[in-house]
Amino acid sequence: MSHWYEKSFGEDYLLVYKHRSKQDASFEVSQIIEWINLTKEDFILDLCCGTGRHTLNFANQGYNIMGMDLSEVLLSYAVHERDNHGVPFIHGDMRHLPFVANSFDVVLNLFTSFGYFQCDGDNQKVLTEMARVLKPNGRFFIDYLNRDAVIDNLVPESSRQEGETYIKEKRRIEGNSVIKDITIVDHKGQREYLEHVKMYTIDQMKEMLDKAGLTIEHAFGNFSGASYSVDSERMIMMGSKQTR
Ligand SMILES: C[S@@+](CC[C@H](N)C(=O)[O-])C[C@H]1O[C@@H](n2cnc3c(N)ncnc32)[C@H](O)[C@@H]1O
Numbered sequence: 001m002s003h004w005y006e007k008s009f010g011e012d013y014l015l016v017y018k019h020r021s022k023q024d025a026s027f028e029v030s031q032i033i034e035w036i037n038l039t040k041e042d043f044i045l046d047l048c049c050g051t052g053r054h055t056l057n058f059a060n061q062g063y064n065i066m067g068m069d070l071s072e073v074l075l076s077y078a079v080h081e082r083d084n085h086g087v088p089f090i091h092g093d094m095r096h097l098p099f100v101a102n103s104f105d106v107v108l109n110l111f112t113s114f115g116y117f118q119c120d121g122d123n124q125k126v127l128t129e130m131a132r133v134l135k136p137n138g139r140f141f142i143d144y145l146n147r148d149a150v151i152d153n154l155v156p157e158s159s160r161q162e163g164e165t166y167i168k169e170k171r172r173i174e175g176n177s178v179i180k181d182i183t184i185v186d187h188k189g190q191r192e193y194l195e196h197v198k199m200y201t202i203d204q205m206k207e208m209l210d211k212a213g214l215t216i217e218h219a220f221g222n223f224s225g226a227s228y229s230v231d232s233e234r235m236i237m238m239g240s241k242q243t244r
Helices: 011-016 022-035 055-060 072-079 120-133 147-152 202-212
Strands: 043-047 064-069 089-091 104-109 134-145 157-162 165-174 177-186 189-198 214-220 234-241
Touching (some): 011 165, 011 177, 011 189, 022 055, 022 134, 064 072, 072 089, 120 134, 120 214
Parallel strands (some): 043 104
Antiparallel strands (some): 134 234, 165 177
């Protein structure tokens, strides 16, 4: 049986998340550059890069970056982008990074690309892999959902029309996960997708990151720069690899 994340990031994902634009990515990239003091010498990995909307923005500004993702469909958009600067886009699973240890100065994980595995050990593996491929003192940046805000603001059901396509999204909390059932109907028929994201608290993230050898140095609550609090819109964690 295939897992939800193997099925849910194809062509229809681009339709459902059409509003998450290159424009948003551009603002986020400018904040990341400033917050982590990114330099042109840094070698960056955009882990779970999707169509490369952040990756290519960094590359456009002269940063040295590569992207990695599991979705061949989304990666093909990144590769065929008109202005792709020869950025390498690698196919792989975030639990098993195809890079040798100490390769990167910075690893980014953006727009809720964490918590995808039901088993905590698999989510831990992602952080352990991030730490392994980071150089000593290398920096990480994770833009993740904020559990309390998700629970407090959950809209159980919504629907919309995108041109000829009808999109229905049903959301629920089950244990520590937020689950979204997506139905898409168009002239080709009806398709169903699932999103299943484990919601860790900041203390749980600190513990998992620490176990991986990573330390949070600052947590933001949104991309405008508010500090993190339990009711923040997002949980944006940045920090570095511990030198042991
Ligand atoms: C919410 S999207 C974010 C994409 C991109 N960071 C952005 O902001 O547009 C999550 C991404 O994680 C990728 N993904 C899902 N499971 C993965 C896995 N096991 N290993 C690597 N990438 C995965 C998906 O294909 C998708 O591109």
